[in-house]
Amino acid sequence: METGAATCARGVIAHSVLYQSRLAVPSSAPSLPRSHRHSGLKSSSILGDSLRLTPPKSARACRAVGSSSSLAIKCEIGDSLEEFLTKATPDKNLIRLLMAMGEALRTTSFKVRTASCGGTACVNSFGDEQLAVDLLANKLLFEALQYSHVCKYACSEEVPELQDMGGPVEGGFSVAFDPLDGSSIVDTNFTVGTIFGVWPGDKLTGVTGRDQVAAAMGIYGPRTTYVIALKDCPGTHEFLLLDEGKWQHVKDTTSIGEGKIFSPGNLRATFDNPEYDKLINYYVREKYTLRYTGGMVPDVNQIIVKEKGIFTNVTSPSSKAKLRLLFEVAPLGFLVEKAGGYSSDGTRSVLDKVIENLDDRTQVAYGSKNEIIRFEETLYGSSRLNKAGTPVGAAAA
Secondary structure (H helix, E strand, O other): HHHHHHHHHHHHHHHHHHOOOOOOOOOOOOOOOOOOOOOOOOOOOOOOOOOOEOOOOOOOOEEEEEOOOOOOOOOOOOOOOHHHHHHHHHHHHHHHHHHHHHHHHHHHHHHHHHHHEEEEEOOOOOOEEEEHHHHHHHHHHHHHHHHHHOOOEEEEEOOOEEOOOOOOOOEEEEEEEEEEEEEOOOOOOOOOEEEEEEEEEEOOOOOEHEEEEEEEEEEEOEEEEEEEOOEEEOOOOEEEEOOOOOEEEEEEEEEOOOOOEEEEEOOOHHHHHHHHHHHHHHHHHOOEEEEOOOOOOHHHHHHHHHHHOOOEEOOOOOEOOOOOOOHHHHHHHHHHOOOOOOEEEOOOHHHHHHEEEOOOOEEEEEEEEHHHHHHHHHHOOOOOOOOOOOOOOHHEE
């Protein structure tokens, strides 16, 4: 299958040449020697020689709108990805990494649109079936991190072991990603996506989601978008992939309000989880609009874009947790909370859960404050967010 993935990878070279892109990073970003590579990954021209590092064009001046202790940058709609990042963070290594991942997402988007979606005999170490496009996305993202020269360790849902990317520990990052969340629905032409979280240094265990310095997702649907949140920059930001291959800033989300949209994952758990069954019945009785695709990325993305709604994925005695805290839940929790929303595992924010093992799994809900209060109160009788003490759970309706 590695041979097959490499063959697929060579097929995207023409697309990269068509765009004639360059991985633009600040000229002061460090450049490590080309020999500083992960020995387990073969080089390719996709994210190798064809991605020459060139100085950026001049970005518009940043305008501070916050206090000196916590600088908030006014990033403008219409900015390029590079212009936005230059305003949003002084960390040139982080800019370099996020630009590199943007290149990988762009190429992955093209391959998702053109990939053959037949199943393969290959399975990952968790026993999940992989599709050929999963392997290609996985390869592209590892290569992007390797050639960024600022990533120390990386691991993916498909390769759930730490891979040394050769970057520094001091000033560098470790990245965990799900290369193609929802790959089983690629053949039905549903929206799918990539998820990744960025932690400082060389640790991906013994940390929490709140320790992330950035998180992002790529959404491959009718539009290809790159949704980014940075620890020291307010809001969650959407970038649209234009025809010429550039990312353009098109939306900021800073608050998640109330609205009757629900995306109920793992509905089979309602069979032996009466509280979850009660919550779902509440949504139906109150005439919520069902917006569920079967893909976690589009279902969570709609909360950020529509600025309202609730996503749930609940466990039961016979339906155990499937969503992985490191690769999916924590990065998406970071995006939702930076957008002004909330997350919960039933009793606390998913960003406060310590990642003990790479394969840790959890139930989760994302949404507006009142929706998370309702989720926690219905499933567990109380909510940490309900300071007023007025019940908003399904049982109170």
